[in-house]
Amino acid sequence: MSSDRTRSAILAAAERLYADRGFGDVTLRDIVAEANVNLAAVNYHFGSKDELIAELFVTRSLATNRERLNELKLAEEQGGGRAPIDAILHALVSPTLRGCLGPDREGSTAARFMIRASIESVPPIRRIKNREVDHLRKFIAAMRRSLPGRDDAELYWGLHFALAMSHHTIREKERLTKLSEGQCDLNDVDAIVDRVVSVSVMALTAGEAPAKKAPARSAIPQGRLTRQDL
Amino acid sequence: MSSDRTRSAILAAAERLYADRGFGDVTLRDIVAEANVNLAAVNYHFGSKDELIAELFVTRSLATNRERLNELKLAEEQGGGRAPIDAILHALVSPTLRGCLGPDREGSTAARFMIRASIESVPPIRRIKNREVDHLRKFIAAMRRSLPGRDDAELYWGLHFALAMSHHTIREKERLTKLSEGQCDLNDVDAIVDRVVSVSVMALTAGEAPAKKAPARSAIPQGRLTRQDL
DNA sequence: GATAGTTTCATACAACTGTTTGAATTGCAA
DNA sequence: TTGCAATTCAAACAGTTGTATGAAACTATC
Numbered sequence: 035m036s037s038d039r040t041r042s043a044i045l046a047a048a049e050r051l052y053a054d055r056g057f058g059d060v061t062l063r064d065i066v067a068e069a070n071v072n073l074a075a076v077n078y079h080f081g082s083k084d085e086l087i088a089e090l091f092v093t094r095s096l097a098t099n100r101e102r103l104n105e106l107k108l109a110e111e112q113g114g115g116r117a118p119i120d121a122i123l124h125a126l127v128s129p130t131l132r133g134c135l136g137p138d139r140e141g142s143t144a145a146r147f148m149i150r151a152s153i154e155s156v157p158p159i160r161r162i163k164n165r166e167v168d169h170l171r172k173f174i175a176a177m178r179r180s181l182p183g184r185d186d187a188e189l190y191w192g193l194h195f196a197l198a199m200s201h202h203t204i205r206e207k208e209r210l211t212k213l214s215e216g217q218c219d220l221n222d223v224d225a226i227v228d229r230v231v232s233v234s235v236m237a238l239t240a241g242e243a244p245a246k247k248a249p250a251r252s253a254i255p256q257g258r259l260t261r262q263d264l
Numbered sequence: 265m266s267s268d269r270t271r272s273a274i275l276a277a278a279e280r281l282y283a284d285r286g287f288g289d290v291t292l293r294d295i296v297a298e299a300n301v302n303l304a305a306v307n308y309h310f311g312s313k314d315e316l317i318a319e320l321f322v323t324r325s326l327a328t329n330r331e332r333l334n335e336l337k338l339a340e341e342q343g344g345g346r347a348p349i350d351a352i353l354h355a356l357v358s359p360t361l362r363g364c365l366g367p368d369r370e371g372s373t374a375a376r377f378m379i380r381a382s383i384e385s386v387p388p389i390r391r392i393k394n395r396e397v398d399h400l401r402k403f404i405a406a407m408r409r410s411l412p413g414r415d416d417a418e419l420y421w422g423l424h425f426a427l428a429m430s431h432h433t434i435r436e437k438e439r440l441t442k443l444s445e446g447q448c449d450l451n452d453v454d455a456i457v458d459r460v461v462s463v464s465v466m467a468l469t470a471g472e473a474p475a476k477k478a479p480a481r482s483a484i485p486q487g488r489l490t491r492q493d494l
Numbered sequence: 495g496a497t498a499g500t501t502t503c504a505t506a507c508a509a510c511t512g513t514t515t516g517a518a519t520t521g522c523a524a
Numbered sequence: 525t526t527g528c529a530a531t532t533c534a535a536a537c538a539g540t541t542g543t544a545t546g547a548a549a550c551t552a553t554c
Binding site: 082 | 541
């Protein structure tokens with residue numbers, strides 16, 4: 035049907051414009067001009083501007099989640115239902131990093147859109163992100179199987195830091211390049227994934243002897259001098 | 265002068281409203297109503313809405329940077345010009361985390377404003393953040409003194425990850441609480457600072473022998489240009 | 495080929511936005 | 525007091541925004 039053509043033309047134009055110029059700078063009139071459709075078509079096909087944005091974001095983040103779970107499932111199968119912790123973290127961060135970083139991905143509209151969504155965070159997107167909890171719980175469950183005996187809180191912190199590093203790298207990749215004057219290679223995605231994973235693994239297994247014992251926190255020598263607040 | 269009263273009433277009202285409802289939802293009319301001043305006063309005293317936001321953000325972030333540098337200076341003095349790496353990272357992340365987390369800070373308008381600025385990121389704030397590079401270079405310089413022989417790229421990555429973990433913790437503190445069902449205590453700021461610092465130290469010193477020895481790693485003679493700035 | 499349902503279109507709407515204007519008011523100095 | 529500048533004020537401005545409307549054009553079914 036010609037209705038589908040209009041619908042997808044709007045989606046494509048919106049994603050491209052939002053990716054390039056951000057949510058704050060793009061109006062429905064910009065989108066319909068880019069898509070060569072009538073202004074009313076947006077409300078006809080999507081109901082409202084927010085629902086259009088939501089559909090864009092849901093589509094992309096469902097794809098990412100699917101990738102993550104595929105990789106997790108594969109790792110758990112290979113480990114007999116118990117994947118090594120680095121494989122779990124790899125499954126968590128690799129799809130996002132791979133999707134948003136790298137030299138060729140510069141031209142990927144979808145990737146640039148997701149970066150923009152990570153930087154700007156408008157209400158419809160925030161609402162969706164808040165429902166992501168269930169998805170993350172699956173990774174917590176896998177981590178629990180992989181590191182039995184660990185405090186749950188430790189697992190949450192490890193997952194939290196893994197996401198922190200990968201999201202912050204995506205969001206600030208330009209600033210890190212500028213700060214490091216190009217010495218941090220943001221195009222070598224594999225190296226970045228490895229780096230994020232290995233730091234996350236260290237965070238999760240710090241102070242833990244190879245044997246399983248109770249969690250003894252803070253493996254770092256407390257050599258700091260002034261501990262009092264400012 | 266009564267002009268100062270108007271000016272600061274606007275600043276206070278704007279910070280409170282932005283902190284509570286976000287930049288997207290607050291108009292100049294909301295602000296002047298809250299401040300009990302005339303609408304035109306904003307443009308009279310600040311020139312434009314963006315300049316008002318910029319002034320709010322600059323004030324708060326200058327204060328944070330000052331705190332950071334004070335703590336860094338203290339640590340370097342105590343170490344004879346060479347602070348231990350964990351003290352440097354502590355100086356970097358502690359002021360921000362301490363300012364934005366913790367039980368009592370719930371009521372701090374300034375802290376809530378900075379969290380909001382981290383989540384929403386409007387153009388005037390982004391412009392200011394991009395000038396933060398010089399400030400971060402001072403920490404890179406301190407890290408270079410603390411870990412001589414380390415590749416610069418490693419230092420940049422370490423600093424980047426430290427900021428990633430602290431910013432992401434601030435920005436996502438509600439989601440982490442919800443995900444962990446309260447098992448991650450976001451009120452124990454000291455523990456969080458320690459955690460972020462210790463993971464950052466691990467990231468920076470991984471694969472490096474604990475003993476203090478000359479940089480036996482780099483086979484390449486250090487022909488790299490040494491930083492001159494700062 | 496008439497009909498019913500879907501999709502497109504031009505246009506209007508209603509509300510809200512940041513900013514400007516020019517006259518009133520205030521505060522202070524001479 | 526007078527005069528002058530700084531400040532406040534109500535009002536309007538000029539533009540943009542997302543959304544709604546009702547007629548027109550299309551499409552597929554009978």
